[in-house]
Amino acid sequence: MLNLVLFGPPGAGKGTQSAKLIEKYGLIHLSTGDLLRAEITAGTDLGQEAKKLMDQGILVPDSVVIGMIENKLNEKKGAAGFIFDGFPRTVAQAEALDNLLEGHQLSIKHMISLEVNQEELTQRLLERGKTSGRPDDQNEELIRKRVQEYGEKTAPVAGYYDSQGKFQGINGIGEIEEIFGQIVRIIEG
Numbered sequence: 001m002l003n004l005v006l007f008g009p010p011g012a013g014k015g016t017q018s019a020k021l022i023e024k025y026g027l028i029h030l031s032t033g034d035l036l037r038a039e040i041t042a043g044t045d046l047g048q049e050a051k052k053l054m055d056q057g058i059l060v061p062d063s064v065v066i067g068m069i070e071n072k073l074n075e076k077k078g079a080a081g082f083i084f085d086g087f088p089r090t091v092a093q094a095e096a097l098d099n100l101l102e103g104h105q106l107s108i109k110h111m112i113s114l115e116v117n118q119e120e121l122t123q124r125l126l127e128r129g130k131t132s133g134r135p136d137d138q139n140e141e142l143i144r145k146r147v148q149e150y151g152e153k154t155a156p157v158a159g160y161y162d163s164q165g166k167f168q169g170i171n172g173i174g175e176i177e178e179i180f181g182q183i184v185r186i187i188e189g
Protein backbone atom coordinates (compact mmCIF):
# COMPACT_ATOMS: atom_id res chain seq x y z
CA MET A 1 0.00 0.00 0.00
CA LEU A 2 1.26 3.42 -0.97
CA ASN A 3 -0.52 6.13 1.00
CA LEU A 4 0.49 9.71 0.31
CA VAL A 5 -0.53 13.12 1.55
CA LEU A 6 -0.16 15.83 -1.10
CA PHE A 7 0.20 19.08 0.72
CA GLY A 8 0.40 22.75 -0.22
CA PRO A 9 -1.60 25.95 -0.37
CA PRO A 10 -4.62 26.45 -2.66
CA GLY A 11 -3.37 26.58 -6.24
CA ALA A 12 -0.10 24.72 -5.56
CA GLY A 13 -0.90 22.06 -8.15
CA LYS A 14 -2.09 19.20 -5.93
CA GLY A 15 -4.92 18.22 -8.27
CA THR A 16 -2.65 18.19 -11.33
CA GLN A 17 0.01 16.05 -9.68
CA SER A 18 -2.63 13.76 -8.12
CA ALA A 19 -3.99 12.93 -11.58
CA LYS A 20 -0.51 11.89 -12.73
CA LEU A 21 0.12 9.81 -9.59
CA ILE A 22 -3.20 8.00 -9.98
CA GLU A 23 -2.31 7.09 -13.53
CA LYS A 24 1.17 5.84 -12.65
CA TYR A 25 0.43 3.98 -9.41
CA GLY A 26 -3.29 3.16 -9.59
CA LEU A 27 -4.06 5.02 -6.38
CA ILE A 28 -7.45 6.21 -5.18
CA HIS A 29 -7.76 9.98 -5.04
CA LEU A 30 -9.44 11.37 -1.93
CA SER A 31 -9.93 15.13 -2.22
CA THR A 32 -12.08 16.62 0.52
CA GLY A 33 -12.68 19.68 -1.69
CA ASP A 34 -14.11 17.43 -4.44
CA LEU A 35 -16.15 15.43 -1.91
CA LEU A 36 -17.60 18.64 -0.47
CA ARG A 37 -18.43 20.01 -3.94
CA ALA A 38 -20.19 16.71 -4.74
CA GLU A 39 -22.32 17.15 -1.59
CA ILE A 40 -23.18 20.70 -2.70
CA THR A 41 -24.18 19.50 -6.18
CA ALA A 42 -26.30 16.72 -4.66
CA GLY A 43 -28.01 19.34 -2.48
CA THR A 44 -27.50 17.46 0.79
CA ASP A 45 -27.78 19.16 4.21
CA LEU A 46 -24.06 18.67 4.68
CA GLY A 47 -23.42 20.32 1.31
CA GLN A 48 -25.61 23.30 2.13
CA GLU A 49 -23.83 23.87 5.45
CA ALA A 50 -20.38 23.43 3.91
CA LYS A 51 -21.15 25.83 1.06
CA LYS A 52 -21.75 28.71 3.47
CA LEU A 53 -18.19 28.32 4.79
CA MET A 54 -16.51 27.47 1.49
CA ASP A 55 -18.00 30.58 -0.11
CA GLN A 56 -16.20 32.62 2.55
CA GLY A 57 -12.90 30.76 2.16
CA ILE A 58 -13.21 29.30 5.67
CA LEU A 59 -12.45 25.67 6.54
CA VAL A 60 -15.42 23.40 7.23
CA PRO A 61 -15.45 21.68 10.67
CA ASP A 62 -12.93 18.88 11.21
CA SER A 63 -15.70 16.40 12.14
CA VAL A 64 -17.35 16.85 8.73
CA VAL A 65 -14.28 16.10 6.62
CA ILE A 66 -13.02 13.35 8.94
CA GLY A 67 -16.42 11.62 8.61
CA MET A 68 -16.26 11.82 4.82
CA ILE A 69 -12.75 10.35 4.72
CA GLU A 70 -13.75 7.57 7.12
CA ASN A 71 -16.63 6.58 4.80
CA LYS A 72 -14.35 6.48 1.77
CA LEU A 73 -11.68 4.40 3.54
CA ASN A 74 -14.35 1.86 4.48
CA GLU A 75 -15.77 1.84 0.94
CA LYS A 76 -12.43 1.35 -0.81
CA LYS A 77 -10.85 -1.45 1.21
CA GLY A 78 -8.29 -3.34 -0.89
CA ALA A 79 -7.18 -0.27 -2.87
CA ALA A 80 -3.54 -0.08 -4.04
CA GLY A 81 -3.23 3.04 -1.94
CA PHE A 82 -4.65 6.48 -1.38
CA ILE A 83 -3.66 10.04 -2.23
CA PHE A 84 -5.02 12.50 0.28
CA ASP A 85 -5.41 15.87 -1.43
CA GLY A 86 -6.55 18.91 0.54
CA PHE A 87 -6.70 16.76 3.67
CA PRO A 88 -5.50 16.85 6.43
CA ARG A 89 -5.83 20.64 6.69
CA THR A 90 -5.52 20.92 10.46
CA VAL A 91 -3.40 19.10 13.03
CA ALA A 92 -6.62 17.59 14.46
CA GLN A 93 -7.41 16.16 11.01
CA ALA A 94 -3.86 14.75 10.73
CA GLU A 95 -4.24 13.01 14.10
CA ALA A 96 -7.65 11.66 13.12
CA LEU A 97 -6.26 10.35 9.82
CA ASP A 98 -3.46 8.49 11.62
CA ASN A 99 -6.05 6.90 13.92
CA LEU A 100 -8.33 5.92 11.04
CA LEU A 101 -5.46 4.41 9.06
CA GLU A 102 -4.20 2.54 12.12
CA GLY A 103 -7.64 0.94 12.40
CA HIS A 104 -7.10 -0.49 8.91
CA GLN A 105 -3.45 -1.45 9.66
CA LEU A 106 -2.33 1.30 7.26
CA SER A 107 -0.11 4.37 7.52
CA ILE A 108 1.08 7.41 5.54
CA LYS A 109 4.33 6.76 3.67
CA HIS A 110 5.19 10.32 2.59
CA MET A 111 3.79 13.79 2.99
CA ILE A 112 4.82 15.72 -0.10
CA SER A 113 4.55 19.48 0.11
CA LEU A 114 4.38 21.60 -3.05
CA GLU A 115 5.91 24.99 -2.30
CA VAL A 116 4.69 28.00 -4.26
CA ASN A 117 4.86 31.70 -3.34
CA GLN A 118 1.74 33.74 -2.69
CA GLU A 119 2.01 35.93 -5.79
CA GLU A 120 2.13 32.93 -8.12
CA LEU A 121 -0.74 31.26 -6.21
CA THR A 122 -3.05 34.25 -6.61
CA GLN A 123 -2.32 34.43 -10.34
CA ARG A 124 -2.94 30.69 -10.82
CA LEU A 125 -6.21 30.73 -8.89
CA LEU A 126 -7.58 33.77 -10.71
CA GLU A 127 -6.65 32.07 -14.00
CA ARG A 128 -8.35 28.82 -12.89
CA GLY A 129 -11.42 30.84 -11.87
CA LYS A 130 -11.99 31.86 -15.47
CA THR A 131 -12.75 28.26 -16.45
CA SER A 132 -13.38 26.23 -13.26
CA GLY A 133 -16.65 27.94 -12.39
CA ARG A 134 -15.53 27.75 -8.74
CA PRO A 135 -16.82 30.86 -6.96
CA ASP A 136 -13.92 30.73 -4.50
CA ASP A 137 -11.42 31.17 -7.37
CA GLN A 138 -12.95 34.29 -8.83
CA ASN A 139 -12.30 36.91 -6.22
CA GLU A 140 -8.97 38.11 -4.95
CA GLU A 141 -10.22 38.82 -1.45
CA LEU A 142 -11.54 35.27 -1.09
CA ILE A 143 -8.29 33.83 -2.38
CA ARG A 144 -6.43 35.88 0.23
CA LYS A 145 -8.75 34.52 2.92
CA ARG A 146 -8.06 30.93 1.83
CA VAL A 147 -4.31 31.53 1.84
CA GLN A 148 -4.65 33.10 5.31
CA GLU A 149 -6.60 30.06 6.59
CA TYR A 150 -3.84 27.92 5.12
CA GLY A 151 -1.14 29.85 6.96
CA GLU A 152 -2.96 29.79 10.30
CA LYS A 153 -4.53 26.34 10.41
CA THR A 154 -2.91 24.19 7.73
CA ALA A 155 0.77 25.15 7.64
CA PRO A 156 1.30 23.58 11.14
CA VAL A 157 0.37 20.19 9.64
CA ALA A 158 3.83 20.20 7.98
CA GLY A 159 5.46 20.09 11.42
CA TYR A 160 3.23 17.18 12.43
CA TYR A 161 4.56 15.04 9.56
CA ASP A 162 8.10 16.37 9.92
CA SER A 163 8.17 15.08 13.48
CA GLN A 164 7.30 11.64 12.08
CA GLY A 165 10.13 11.96 9.50
CA LYS A 166 7.63 11.95 6.62
CA PHE A 167 7.74 15.56 5.40
CA GLN A 168 9.26 16.18 1.95
CA GLY A 169 9.14 19.70 0.50
CA ILE A 170 9.55 20.33 -3.23
CA ASN A 171 9.50 23.43 -5.42
CA GLY A 172 6.03 23.65 -6.98
CA ILE A 173 7.05 26.20 -9.61
CA GLY A 174 8.29 24.86 -12.93
CA GLU A 175 7.28 22.33 -15.57
CA ILE A 176 4.53 19.89 -14.52
CA GLU A 177 6.64 16.92 -15.70
CA GLU A 178 9.70 18.11 -13.83
CA ILE A 179 7.74 18.48 -10.59
CA PHE A 180 6.19 15.05 -11.14
CA GLY A 181 9.71 13.62 -11.60
CA GLN A 182 10.69 14.94 -8.16
CA ILE A 183 7.62 13.32 -6.59
CA VAL A 184 8.38 9.98 -8.26
CA ARG A 185 11.96 10.14 -6.97
CA ILE A 186 10.66 10.58 -3.41
CA ILE A 187 8.24 7.66 -3.79
CA GLU A 188 10.76 5.33 -5.38
CA GLY A 189 13.55 6.75 -3.19
Ligand code: ADP
Nearest residue numbers: 010011032033054057058059060065086087089
Ligand atom coordinates in the same frame (compact mmCIF):
# COMPACT_ATOMS: atom_id res chain seq x y z
P1 ADP B 1 -8.09 24.61 -2.74
O1 ADP B 1 -7.04 23.85 -2.03
O2 ADP B 1 -7.77 24.83 -4.19
O3 ADP B 1 -8.50 25.85 -2.04
P2 ADP B 1 -10.16 22.59 -2.18
O4 ADP B 1 -10.99 22.12 -3.30
O5 ADP B 1 -9.21 21.63 -1.56
O6 ADP B 1 -9.41 23.84 -2.76
O7 ADP B 1 -11.08 23.19 -1.01
C1 ADP B 1 -12.05 24.16 -1.23
C2 ADP B 1 -12.71 24.56 0.11
O8 ADP B 1 -13.33 23.39 0.71
C3 ADP B 1 -11.76 25.08 1.18
O9 ADP B 1 -11.51 26.45 1.05
C4 ADP B 1 -12.52 24.71 2.47
O10 ADP B 1 -13.56 25.63 2.73
C5 ADP B 1 -13.17 23.39 2.13
N1 ADP B 1 -12.33 22.23 2.51
C6 ADP B 1 -11.76 21.33 1.65
N2 ADP B 1 -11.07 20.40 2.32
C7 ADP B 1 -11.17 20.70 3.64
C8 ADP B 1 -10.66 20.14 4.85
N3 ADP B 1 -9.87 19.06 4.85
N4 ADP B 1 -10.99 20.73 6.02
C9 ADP B 1 -11.77 21.80 6.06
N5 ADP B 1 -12.27 22.41 4.98
C10 ADP B 1 -11.98 21.87 3.77
